[in-house]
Amino acid sequence: MTDAKNVLNGVQNVVLDLDGTIYDKRGIAGRMVKKLWWCLPVLAAERLARRNAHYVQFETEEEFFTYFFRTMARGHWWTAAMAEQWYRHVYLSAMVRIIARYHQPRPEVMALIEECRRRGIPMAVYSDYGSVDSKLEALGVDPELFVLRVSAPELGALKPSAACAEKVLEMLGAKGETTLFVGDREEKDGESAKAVGARFLLIEN
Numbered sequence: 418m419t420d421a422k423n424v425l426n427g428v429q430n431v432v433l434d435l436d437g438t439i440y441d442k443r444g445i446a447g448r449m450v451k452k453l454w455w456c457l458p459v460l461a462a463e464r465l466a467r468r469n470a471h472y473v474q475f476e477t478e479e480e481f482f483t484y485f486f487r488t489m490a491r492g493h494w495w496t497a498a499m500a501e502q503w504y505r506h507v508y509l510s511a512m513v514r515i516i517a518r519y520h521q522p523r524p525e526v527m528a529l530i531e532e533c534r535r536r537g538i539p540m541a542v543y544s545d546y547g548s549v550d551s552k553l554e555a556l557g558v559d560p561e562l563f564v565l566r567v568s569a570p571e572l573g574a575l576k577p578s579a580a581c582a583e584k585v586l587e588m589l590g591a592k593g594e595t596t597l598f599v600g601d602r603e604e605k606d607g608e609s610a611k612a613v614g615a616r617f618l619l620i621e622n
């Protein structure tokens with residue numbers, strides 16, 4: 418990664434992705450499958466629902482998840498309510514436990530975070546998944562370092578939704594041109610940045 422100091426020139430706000438950016442997520446998919454082997458069809462349905470939800474946009478978290486869990490249940494024996502229970506109490510908590518056990522924050526991204534903290538640049542974590550605080554805690558990263566911790570579904574869609582990226586800036590009181598998005602996926606984080614005219618720093622996996 419480029420030197421944290423140069424990257425931050427002229428930057429007034431930083432929006433960081435979580436998975437794959439604050440920590441190296443390599444190996445997590447395999448570990449999830451191993452841990453959730455007993456519910457692989459549900460896991461597959463979650464993947465598919467996520468893919469289908471890429472370009473839908475809702476006003477609220479509730480509308481987004483109503484659509485998401487209905488999609489997960491379509492054509493299966495489980496209901497949308499069961500999919501929701503599974504997602505919130507099995508899937509996300511398995512991910513948090515795996516992160517706590519096997520994953521570490523990326524030193525170069527922690528250096529950037531430290532430099533922002535030193536300069537008083539407000540930071541946000543903007544994730545495509547929930548459980549942001551629990552994941553940060555699992556990594557040993559203080560959630561309080563970030564003035565805003567939010568997931569795209571809470572704002573009504575998935576990345577790279579332009580409306581959600583705009584809401585993030587609004588919540589931060591930030592302007593696109595002086596904001597830096599940091600992420601590991603060009604098509605998600607890079608496109609989010611582009612949608613609001615922000616700069617983008619790619620963290621390569």
Ligand SMILES: [Mg+2]
Pocket residue numbers: 434435436437438600601602
């Ligand atoms: Mg990511």
